[in-house]
Amino acid sequence: MWRRALRAGLGVRGMATNKKKSPVPPKEVDGKTRFDLRPFDPFLIDSPTPYAYSDQSELLEYFRIMYRMRRMEIAADNLYKGQQIRGFCHLYDGQEAVAVGMDAVLTFEDPLITAYRNHCQMLSRGSNVKEILAELTGRYAGVSKGKGGSMHMYNRKNNYYGGNGIVGAQVPLGAGLAFALKYEKKANIAVTMFGDGAANQGQIAEAINMAVIWKLPILFVCENNQYGMGTSALRASATQDFYKRENYIPGLKMDGMDVLAVREGMKFAKEYAINSGPLYIEMDTYRYHGHSMSDPGVTYRSKDEINDIKKSRDPIDRVKERLIEQSWSTAEDLKAIEKEIKIEVDEAAAFSKVADAPPVETLYHHIYHETFPIRGTLLNNGTRVGFSST
């Protein structure tokens, strides 16, 4: 009984036990070629079919964006090692397919909020490498005027609600974003991202509970990159099936190392969220770098493990292979694109080293809507105006 009520309440279409084999779809449709994907793992819903149709221009575009992300993160790594970037910095290399596959489905009208590993989401929300690296080096030309740094990048125009330095804190915010969409009767969804480490935060459960009772158009996207900081999900989480973690929200796990799988999964998920409410997505992915720059990333996992994933599941190589298999590109074509992007990123990195620092008075700007005199600052911003000491 409860299960029926649950299914009625969630608008769930059917249980995952539906094992009926669907016929293999045609090889070509509308000039696009079929690619086989790793099957999806659904929970409390039907699964999308494990196929995607794509063509040369799409794959080349995905390749370009993912390679740009990869180069940007490598540039950030170098800038950090050269002490141009200070403080905290979390790199996304290895997980590019998640950002790009999601972006292929979402529009800028779908609000997105994520955690601290956010440089690539910023890129996919209409920013460029130059502004992002300049933010990392704390320059006024950066996306947040140099005031945010690595974890705090935003794009108001394109509904990117940013990176967030506090583990899990962005998830209930996502529920609020979704509520606003529902309140304004918009046919869009909110997407709130977090990692497998943050999945253990209590506020994720709070937010999911609210989203389900209010049937909000939201996707809770867990990027399971296998490690929450330096602790493997195996040690930190009582279950490895993040997408099944809450038994009252349907889930969908997908290959987060394959841009086409992410794209197809997200197409399905977006439609589901608009029509039926929240969905818990698990992206099965992997980060190559350590958690942050202070983590070499090899004390809690072996170099072999990282190299194996790089060899067998790298998201960029995956697209490259498909392009070459289909004779849509040659290895030389792709090399040429890589070279072109490398130059673009190198120029951006050079700019980020020499761009102007934010004016010193921005220290006390953007605290309140008004520009109050801020107490305690050494600069004469009005602290002592109005009365004098005796």
Add this chain to the structure above:
Amino acid sequence: MLGKKRRRKLSSVPEAVTATKRMNLCAAVNDALRITLKKDDSSIVFGEDVAFGGVFRCTSELREQFGRNRVFNTPLSEQGIVGFAIGYAAMNCTAVAEIQFADYIYPAFDQIVNEAAKYRYRSGGMFNVGGLTIRAPCGAVGHGGHYHSQSPEAYFCHTPGLKVVMPRDPIRAKGLLLSSIRDPNPVIFFEPKILYRSVVAEVPVEDYTIPLETAEVVRPGKDVTLIGWGAQVNVLMETAQLAEAKGVSCEVIDLVSLLPWDAETVVESVKRTGKAIVSHEAPITNGFGAEVAATIQEHCFYNLEAPVRRICGFDTPFPLVHEKYYLPNKWRCVEAVFDLVAA
């Protein structure tokens, strides 16, 4: 906040009041919320049990008038409530979230201090949650015990980006709540729950606001300056009366806003009187009174005729049966007044 010279009025109630209605503080809050829901289409009011009026009945009948989509109950999850409110406010909407007791606000501390307060700063001004107001009943109520009596304002006054406001009566409650909701910054609005039903006033029925960040001289005087906020202002008024009977003239200042706070009014007063007492219910150590005392010391040192005194709650958990000893009541305050005058 120590800003331009302002001509201070004794009262900030609208001058040309057309009509008033007898309201207690609870009804005044309700009235402010009703005006908000009526005038601002994006505004929503939510929290634990608010749909049927809330535990203190401050949101009574709002759901009937404005519908279940705008006035609704949340699960009992404060961190989630505030996070949700921040997300909604970040979409340029007006969110009025209720935390049922200020004592329950701590699970949401991270969301308030790290998310709401810093959204504007960390995005270089791109985003803000100016539409966010968090209402929370605070303070002693006679029998509340450890977890239904606290005054946590000082924790939040340590956070640039927030505004913290506390009214002392129904007239201020309505005007200040409307100001807080319309203020383009996130505001925490603490409502001294002892006043919900115990204080009744003729409250203007019209829509009016009272400026934040502006302290109010509630009672002029020349010998000692008494500084407080919220329900404690009423205690200080009684203290002033007791002192007056003995020929000591006290000036009473209601800070109104604790962050940012109006140091100018306080300094101006203490320079005149040469003596100051700060009083609050929260424990004395690191209470907001410490900030006020330090500022007075810095700016009025050569005018002071006696040490600045703090008459506050003790450094104990908020007691149940010993509440009457814990509270900085008028007897403790007036004793301090006479001490200072004798000094």
